[in-house]
Amino acid sequence: MQAGGHWLWGHEYEAWSTTDGEFYINNVNELGQAFAMKGGLFLAVTDPAAISHIYSKHPYEYLKSQIIRPLIDRLIGKSLVWAEGDQHKRQRQMLAPVFTNENVKNMDEEVHNAADKLVDVLREHIHTERVTEKDGSVSVNILEWSCRATLDIIGNVGFGYDFQCGRSEEAKAIQQSWRELVLMGMGFMGFAAPLVVRAFPFITDLPVRAIQNQGEIKTIIKKLAMQLIEQRRAMQSDEGMKNGKDLMSTLLKLNEKAEGADLDQLLDHICTFVMVGHETTSAAINFSLLELARHPEMQEKLRKEVTEFVGSGPGGEPTYEEYQKELPYLDAVCKEGLRMYPPASHAERIAMIDDVLPLRFPITTASGEQVHSIRVTKGQHINIPTIAINRNTTVWGPDAEVFRPERWLEHGGVPAASSLTQGWSGIFTFIEGPRICIGYRLALFEYKVIMSALLKNFEFKDTGAKLATQFSSTLQPFVEGQKHDGVQIPLFVRDLHQ
Ligand code: HEM
Known part of the structure; x- marks a missing residue:
């Protein structure tokens, strides 16, 4: 003891x-x-x-404990993260085909488009900021940017929805709601609430605003996904709708074959992919960028590798396979970032x-x-x-x-x-066994494409801010002594092509 x-x-x-x-x-x-x-x-x-x-x-x-499961349900629904036992086995079997190597490879276009859009909006932001350092760099809370690309990707590959690189009203509402939840978890309530719920489990059903607000993100995403299903139904036959490329279309097809699966559960799956898929991946990118900002020589080495490599994809971009095998330093940075800062x-x-x-x-x-x-x-x-x-x-x-x-x-x-x-590469970031993260191939691919796009276009420098982390749903960074300012990783960012 x-x-x-x-x-x-x-x-x-x-x-x-x-x-x-x-x-x-x-x-x-x-x-x-x-x-x-x-x-x-x-x-x-x-x-x-x-x-x-x-x-x-x-x-x-x-x-998972009886305290956590009602919270998971409220936040993202009764999908894989929530399910246990035979229910989990059934759901996992049904969803496994969605994230195979082959399927993730087919998401190539959406992943590259989202990375390119992120570069554009970040560049625009840097050039409209008035306060710059001597070298023209601008202080940016990188947390607010990378999640735009990861949300775009999961919106597009998940259900064919464009979150417009964080500019759509829904993207803003999701981010706002998520930040509020994270902040609540970082305050004393975040510590005390699990202890209280452990003693009085019924509390998770009380009509208390902070508790009920946890459902806001699920409501937004399920509403959007349902609207898209209805729009597609109105525009084309049911058959056409199921032939779409996104996960929702795949799930609609699988849904027909799966015994007992229903539309509400399908929407829970979409909601789960959106929420657990985008924040985790952007956290992984953010912490790696922080370390690269602290180690300029590593950043330069990585930039050289990704800039000099000519891939066999469109415009010389590396293909899915090349990202896995031909860029050893990018792979090493990715593994080390995920080892040091496991988002979960x-x-x-x-x-x-x-x-x-x-x-x-x-x-x-x-x-x-x-x-x-x-x-x-x-x-x-x-x-x-x-x-x-x-x-x-x-x-x-x-x-x-x-x-x-x-x-x-x-x-x-x-x-x-x-x-x-x-688990993957001997680290525990995606856990191991039958509940290993189902989306890890997509996460790794996103990480590498977004990281390459950012390094080819920007230089990241340490601001000297002293950072600490705390666990609130995922690993959250904040500036020491400034927790009330919210989660952040401030970095100086300079446009390399201005
Ligand atoms: C760097 C990014 C990511 C990290 C670090 C991560 C980490 C994890 C971890 C640790 C778990 C296990 C949780 C537990 O059982 O205690 C998990 C499960 C899961 N992840 Fe991820 N994840 C990432 C990205 C994604 C993406 C992109 C998706 C999908 C789009 C996804 C979907 C899921 C789902 C559905 C589960 C539940 C699996 C099950 O219980 O069978 N994740 N993830």
């Missing part, structure tokens, strides 16, 4: 409020890869064998059975005994701090907390597979 902790909420406040998962990282380094926390009676686990046991071998015996930086599961968690790295108990497994009882809350898994010094070495893309290119730079979790 970790020592100390508040008399009422144990270690939970410390864990919730420290930056970059520091609480977990420090404890893992000191106590080992599994330790008990006072408070909500959590067991924190980062050990790869225990993680694999929970996520890959027994995913339906370790479930924390997760929680509840044991549904009495069980034993195996440990790859034995731990020493307070009495000095070395143990190779931990007994858990039904109802045990388990905290899985992804950020601490990805930055674990025992596994990644003393520079685990340093952004160093080169490690992915060096012989022996990446730890042996047996010390790592089994």
Whole structure:
């Protein structure tokens, strides 16, 4: 058991409020890869064998908590993120064909168009700003920009809707609502609410404005998707509508074959893709840009690679396959960014059975005994701090907390597979097992296309602002001492072609 902790909420406040998962990282380094926390009676686990046991071998015996599921439903509906057990298996089987390599490859045009539009609107913004640095760069909160492209992509590939690079009323409403939710989660209420809901679960149904507002984004997206379905029905036959290229058309086709699936659930799927797909991907891009701004030599190296490479796609752009195989430094920056800053930086599961968690790295108990497994009882809350898994010094070495893309290119730079979790590239950012992020191929493709477009056109420089992060739905950055100003990553941005 970790020592100390508040008399009422144990270690939970410390864990919730420290930056970059520091609480977990420090404890893992000191106590080992599994330790008990006072408070909500959590067991924190980062050990790869225990993680694999929970996520890959027994995913339906370790479930999301009853606190989180009503919130997920309210925010994005009863789709994959919400479903458990057989319901999840059925939904996953139905949705898996949507995000295959082949399908993501076919999203190429939408992804490139969105990246190009982002470059245009960012350029326009820079040139209309009056306050510039000596070199002509402008201070920009990059958070407000990259999400425009990722929302555009998922709008287009999801249901053929154009969010106009953040300019449509719906895009503005979604962003506004999301920011409010995130800010609420970062205030004291964000910490206290889960504790209260744990004690009084019915509270999630109370007609309290802050709670009911969580449904706003779902309402906007479902309304838009329904309007589009009706428009298409009015314009063409049902057959024509199902032959569209977007995910909604694919789902309409699959929907017919799937037993028990209905239109409302289809809209929940669309809503889920839009929300979990766009914020996470833009967060990944933002944190990488921050690190590249802090390391100009890495930024220049990456710019050189993406500028000099002549691909076999239209206009010399790399093709989907070339983005995967022919741009090694871009790949390394992408992996390192996702390792250091997993957007979904924390997760929680509840044991549904009495069980034993195996440990790859034995731990020493307070009495000095070395143990190779931990007994858990039904109802045990388990905290899985992804950020601490990805930055674990025992596994990644003393520079685990340093952004160093080169490690992915060096012989022996990446730890042996047996010390790592089994997700994509041995990091836990997309988790592992049957619930691994269904959209990860699309996310990686978007990341690479958007990052290349931005670096070819702009230079990013550190403003010197001291940043901290906190988990609120996803990993949120803010300027230290200025949390009330909202989430931000301020960067100086200069147009390279002016
Ligand atoms: C860098 C970007 C992304 C990251 C870091 C990310 C991360 C994750 C993580 C950690 C989970 C597992 C959550 C859990 O069970 O605890 C997840 C699940 C999911 N993600 Fe992503 N995601 C990203 C992009 C996307 C995109 C682009 C889409 C779709 C358009 C998407 C759709 C989903 C869905 C539907 C699930 C639920 C899967 C299931 O439970 O079977 N994600 N994602």
